[in-house]
Amino acid sequence: MNFTSLLTVHSQKSKRMENNLSRSGSRSSSVCELEKDISDMEIIKSRTNRRSVFVRTQPARKAKRIRFFRNGDKFYSGVIIPVLPERYRSFDSLTADLTRVLVDNVTLPSGVRTIYSLEGRKIGKLDDLEDGQSYVCSGFGEPFKRLDYEASAVTPQSFRLSGPETLSDSASPSPARANNRLSKYLQTNGSTTTGNGSPRVSPAGDNVVRPRIVTIIRNGVKPRKVCRLLLNKRNSPTLEHALAAITECIKLDTGCVRKVFTQSGTSVTALHQFFDEDDVFFAYGNERVNQEDFELEFEESKAVLQCRKTPITRNSRSGPKPRMPVKASGAARKENETTGGSGDSEQTQLANLLPHPLRLKYNVGKIIGDGNFAVVRICTDKTTGKDYALKVIDKAKCKGKEHYVEAEVRVMRKLCHPRIVSLIEEQDSPEWLFLIMELVSGGDLFDSIAAASKFSEPQSRLLIGHLTSAIAYLHSLSIVHRDIKPENLLVEVGPDGSVRGLKLADFGLAVEVWHPLQAVCGTPTYVAPEILLETGYGLKIDVWAAGVILYILLCGFPPFSSPDGDQEKLFDAILSARLEFPAPHWERVSAGAIDLVANMLRPQPELRFAAEDVLDHAWMSEDYDEMCGLHTWYDEDSS
Numbered sequence: 001m002n003f004t005s006l007l008t009v010h011s012q013k014s015k016r017m018e019n020n021l022s023r024s025g026s027r028s029s030s031v032c033e034l035e036k037d038i039s040d041m042e043i044i045k046s047r048t049n050r051r052s053v054f055v056r057t058q059p060a061r062k063a064k065r066i067r068f069f070r071n072g073d074k075f076y077s078g079v080i081i082p083v084l085p086e087r088y089r090s091f092d093s094l095t096a097d098l099t100r101v102l103v104d105n106v107t108l109p110s111g112v113r114t115i116y117s118l119e120g121r122k123i124g125k126l127d128d129l130e131d132g133q134s135y136v137c138s139g140f141g142e143p144f145k146r147l148d149y150e151a152s153a154v155t156p157q158s159f160r161l162s163g164p165e166t167l168s169d170s171a172s173p174s175p176a177r178a179n180n181r182l183s184k185y186l187q188t189n190g191s192t193t194t195g196n197g198s199p200r201v202s203p204a205g206d207n208v209v210r211p212r213i214v215t216i217i218r219n220g221v222k223p224r225k226v227c228r229l230l231l232n233k234r235n236s237p238t239l240e241h242a243l244a245a246i247t248e249c250i251k252l253d254t255g256c257v258r259k260v261f262t263q264s265g266t267s268v269t270a271l272h273q274f275f276d277e278d279d280v281f282f283a284y285g286n287e288r289v290n291q292e293d294f295e296l297e298f299e300e301s302k303a304v305l306q307c308r309k310t311p312i313t314r315n316s317r318s319g320p321k322p323r324m325p326v327k328a329s330g331a332a333r334k335e336n337e338t339t340g341g342s343g344d345s346e347q348t349q350l351a352n353l354l355p356h357p358l359r360l361k362y363n364v365g366k367i368i369g370d371g372n373f374a375v376v377r378i379c380t381d382k383t384t385g386k387d388y389a390l391k392v393i394d395k396a397k398c399k400g401k402e403h404y405v406e407a408e409v410r411v412m413r414k415l416c417h418p419r420i421v422s423l424i425e426e427q428d429s430p431e432w433l434f435l436i437m438e439l440v441s442g443g444d445l446f447d448s449i450a451a452a453s454k455f456s457e458p459q460s461r462l463l464i465g466h467l468t469s470a471i472a473y474l475h476s477l478s479i480v481h482r483d484i485k486p487e488n489l490l491v492e493v494g495p496d497g498s499v500r501g502l503k504l505a506d507f508g509l510a511v512e513v514w515h516p517l518q519a520v521c522g523t524p525t526y527v528a529p530e531i532l533l534e535t536g537y538g539l540k541i542d543v544w545a546a547g548v549i550l551y552i553l554l555c556g557f558p559p560f561s562s563p564d565g566d567q568e569k570l571f572d573a574i575l576s577a578r579l580e581f582p583a584p585h586w587e588r589v590s591a592g593a594i595d596l597v598a599n600m601l602r603p604q605p606e607l608r609f610a611a612e613d614v615l616d617h618a619w620m621s622e623d624y625d626e627m628c629g630l631h632t633w634y635d636e637d638s639s
């Protein structure tokens with residue numbers, strides 16, 4: 001599980017989804033397009049061809065597009081779901097799906113139990129749901145709360161600055177009606193609007209806003225919730241919009257965020273303050289502000305540091321070659337390094353913590369890795385002598401994010417692929433979650449890159465082939481990993497220590513996709529532009545990340561970086577879509593490799609290669625080097 005999430009340290013993981021939603025015959029179709037297509041197509045899996053194909057087999061049946069709100073949550077703008085009888089054979093299957101979809105955005109501890117119309121009428125069957133209408137989901141025993149839910153359906157997040165009154169959601173009503181709702185929303189939230197209901201974007205505001213991650217501390221009992229939020233022109237064209245974005249991010253118990261302070265206690269009254277020096281902010285509703293609020297407890301400081309931790313080096317050398325991002329190392333790893341591994345007493349302690357069935361079956365050994373929430377140790381099956389990896393997840397560290405851990409396990413249980421680390425078994429205790437996983441003992445790809453600096457084309461082909469086949473498999477199940485990076489790729493090594501292959505691990509951010517996702521998450525160096533733009537994203541973000549990795553394998557540094565380690569500049573570079581293959585580092589790389597990288601790093605997801613396109617690319621063929629001559633140099637004129 002990796003919580004280097006951009007949006008919040010309580011990272012973003014949502015759930016669920018529709019099975020068999022794969023790519024259409026047109027290789028470049030996006031998830032959004034597929035969402036449209038699925039309504040009138042039936043999926044037939046071609047066994048002979050690796051690719052899933054859509055074949056129209058029956059008259060088109062249109063999905064009902066329905067928006068679902070969270071009961072009592074006027075800030076949640078709802079989720080739109082296409083409802084088709086093929087997809088939901090029972091009302092319960094719809095509520096189960098809604099539970100998985102909503103858990104990313106709202107608190108629903110017992111899941112969706114009841115669906116109401118906006119007027120509070122209980123919905124009992126699928127046929128009662130009307131196309132284009134909105135409904136309210138409530139949990140167990142919750143009475144219906146009458147609110148103007150549709151007002152929140154047009155939050156600033158769904159407002160496009162670039163187009164006149166267009167809404168990001170295709171199922172939104174007419175611009176006029178949407179405008180009314182937007183205007184109503186802004187009025188109820190104290191914002192000013194222009195005559196036509198658009199948010200007033202001051203030229204000054206326009207100038208100050210740039211993609212920037214800030215840390216927000218939610219007022220409350222210490223240790224307080226610490227979140228990360230990406231502010232950009234889309235969600236923060238005005239101060240009011242920024243406050244609404246913060247409200248949505250931290251979900252204050254007391255409703256709207258009304259006051260924000262910097263750590264020095266200065267009240268934030270102008271938009272530019274979010275883009276000045278301070279990057280830690282304290283958010284309040286109507287509560288009183290006390291001086292001691294600005295003092296951080298140890299746990300809070302740790303969370304803030306974690307938020308700030310960027311894998312981009314701040315000690316960049318001058319010179320043409322950008323450096324690799326710095327690997328985040330966890331506390332346990334450091335501890336392991338200084339103590340030379342886990343001592344006997346520590347091991348005994350852990351063995352005592354193990355649930356009885358695991359204690360009977362395994363001997364626990366030394367620490368082999370750690371993350372923010374888990375320590376991973378070697379363990380050995382007492383009967384067979386086979387080694388496994390035991391991941392011990394500390395539930396206390398995951399407080400409030402339990403559903404992400406559950407999602408990680410749920411996703412892993414479904415997977416069975418030679419290039420994906422398999423989950424052997426799991427055991428739960430009130431404080432810990434124990435996962436027994438396949439052991440991949442060669443460390444991670446980050447360390448291999450650090451050791452090798454860069455890889456030959458055949459080695460890069462092998463590694464990217466393994467990674468892409470894992471991604472293609474995930475995508476065939478409509479699962480997006482969302483945190484593909486060298487640290488999450490475990491390496492298999494041969495007896496001579498050479499890299500033989502890799503396996504994909506860490507499904508902490510993985511989620512099933514059946515509508516464009518919005519949660520901003522991932523790791524900055526590998527994040528796709530559509531995530532930063534917050535226009536909704538899908539499976540192709542994994543291909544982008546794999547493209548970044550292929551670029552790194554071939555030349556030893558990332559395609560997008562910031563010379564001084566500034567994260568905002570990194571985002572600007574990603575958004576600029578300027579992909580360069582600078583000499584001398586790329587001079588000896590073949591044209592085929594460069595072509596593949598360029599297709600994996602296309603800024604428009606609909607033009608970007610899908611995972612199977614990558615596998616089909618000529619450069620991926622083992623014969624490529626032979627066909628083209630071993631040292632096909634990249635000729636700039638032929639690009």
Ligand SMILES: Nc1ncnc2c1ncn2[C@@H]1O[C@H](COP(=O)(O)OP(=O)(O)OP(=O)(O)O)[C@@H](O)[C@H]1O
Nearest residue numbers: 001002003369370371372373374376389438439440
């Ligand atoms: N199956 C495995 N075999 C060998 N080593 C593993 C395995 N799984 C994890 N590790 C090692 O343990 C480290 C931490 O694991 P993982 O990233 O899953 O933990 P996490 O707490 O979820 O991490 P994060 O901080 O990224 O959320 C990995 O970086 C890797 O080095």
